[in-house]
Amino acid sequence: xxxxxxxxxxxxxxxxxxxxxxxxxxxxxxxxxxxxxxxxxxxxxxxxxxxxxxxxxxxxxxxxxxxxxxxxxxxxxxxxxxxxxxxxxxxxxxxxxxxxxxxxxxxxxxxxxxxxxxxxxxxxxxxxxxxxxxxxxxxxxxxxxxxxxxxxxxxxxxxxxxxxxxxxxxxxxxxxxxxxxxxxxxxxxxxxxxxxxxxxxxxxxxxxxxxxxxxxxxxxxxxxxxxxxxxxxxxxxxxxxxxxxxxxxxxxxxxxxxxxxxxxxxxxxxxxxxxxxxxxxxxxxxxxxxxxxxxxxxxxxxxx
Numbered sequence: 001x002x003x004x005x006x007x008x009x010x011x012x013x014x015x016x017x018x019x020x021x022x023x024x025x026x027x028x029x030x031x032x033x034x035x036x037x038x039x040x041x042x043x044x045x046x047x048x049x050x051x052x053x054x055x056x057x058x059x060x061x062x063x064x065x066x067x068x069x070x071x072x073x074x075x076x077x078x079x080x081x082x083x084x085x086x087x088x089x090x091x092x093x094x095x096x097x098x099x100x101x102x103x104x105x106x107x108x109x110x111x112x113x114x115x116x117x118x119x120x121x122x123x124x125x126x127x128x129x130x131x132x133x134x135x136x137x138x139x140x141x142x143x144x145x146x147x148x149x150x151x152x153x154x155x156x157x158x159x160x161x162x163x164x165x166x167x168x169x170x171x172x173x174x175x176x177x178x179x180x181x182x183x184x185x186x187x188x189x190x191x192x193x194x195x196x197x198x199x200x201x202x203x204x205x206x207x208x209x210x211x212x213x214x215x216x217x218x219x220x221x222x223x224x225x226x227x228x229x230x231x232x233x234x235x236x237x238x239x240x241x242x243x244x245x246x247x248x249x250x251x252x253x254x255x256x257x258x259x260x261x262x263x264x265x266x267x268x269x270x271x272x273x274x275x276x277x278x279x280x281x282x283x284x285x286x287x288x289x290x291x292x293x294x295x296x297x298x299x300x301x302x303x304x
Contacts, residue, residue: 032056033066033117038152040072041090047071047106051088051113058114058196061260062267064121069113070152074103078112080119082138083145088113094209097216102209111206114196118189122271126181129275133282137173144168180281183293184274187244190223191251191270195263200226200252225252237290246294247301255301273300 029049030037033056037048051069058064067084075089092108093101127138144164150156168174194202203223212220218233222242229237229245236242251270257263277296281287288296 027052029053033059033064035066035068037069037071038149040070040152044071044090047090047109050106050110054110054114054196055117058117058121058192061196061264062121062192064117065124067117067120068149070149078109078116080116080123081145081148082119082123082141083148084120084142085145085148086113086116086120088116092206094207094212096211097213100211102211104206104209108206111193111197111202114193115189115203118192119185121192122185122188125271125275129279130282134173134177137168137171137177140164140168140171176282179287180278183240183243183287184278186241187247188267188271188274190225190248191267194225194252195257195267200224200256222248224248225256227252234290243290244294244297246290247297250298250301270301273297273303276300 027037027043027045027048029045030052032052034052037051039048048069048071055064055067065084067080067086070085070087072087072089074091074093076092076094078086078088078092080086088109090109091106092104092112094104095101123138126134144161147156147161147164151158151161190203194200196202199205201224204220204226207220207223208217215236218230219236219239219242221227222229222233222236222245225248228249237245251266255266255270257266274297277293277300280296287293
């Protein structure tokens with residue numbers, strides 16, 4: 001089962017960064033929606049406090065749960081574990097097609113934090129909208145999340161975490177959650193990010209580096225709200241992060257907020273529209289391809 005293998009692999013890889021010297025943050029500027037920051041490598045209060053500022057800006061405007069940040073070493077990825085943990089690297093670093101590495105500025109980490117907190121907001125809405133379908137799954141996500149934090153703090157074992165992860169991945173609703181909701185979640189997390197930074201290209205700027213290949217550039221452009229996708233690259237739109245590229249372009253052109261209050265209203269309308277079409281997807285038992293998914297979501301967004 002590929003979902004189970006992917007989940008266990010991601011959990012195992014994240015454990016590689018866990019050190020017995022992991023320590024809680026004593027950073028004075030970490031507060032509000034961030035309960036704590038756990039450093040797995042060298043402490044960096046300046047970065048943690050920058051993340052805290054952005055997360056609290058988002059929570060104030062769009063709402064959102066309290067979370068804990070685990071900050072590891074360098075990586076090309078960040079994640080929200082669908083519980084209460086956002087995992088961020090100390091520095092984002094991307095790798096080119098010939099193995100060269102390209103370190104990114106702290107802006108990439110902070111932008112990634114905003115995106116991952118967008119997932120947290122999305123997941124809270126899913127729990128309210130689908131209590132019967134995904135309620136038990138959410139409880140399993142929470143258990144795994146608690147254990148991941150406990151392992152990071154040296155208060156639980158990796159064996160306990162692996163057992164809980166296997167139980168989660170074996171849950172019948174796990175595959176459905178991934179199948180029906182992942183593309184919508186990636187899109188909405190990007191919406192929260194670009195609205196918060198008041199920049200249609202916030203995601204593109206966070207992911208772009210000069211040495212990337214043409215295909216890599218066309219792919220990261222699918223995350224941009226300031227340009228329409230080229231039909232010649234529609235083959236890239238089957239991937240969940242890129243699948244709703246046409247809806248990003250629609251939001252950038254027709255739903256771009258003029259202020260924070262309008263951003264809140266538009267974000268809520270977008271999230272409500274997603275819930276409508278996601279329920280239709282689940283009822284039909286199929287997840288549509290990118291064009292049908294985009295057309296249906298845009299049609300829902302056009303409703304008064």
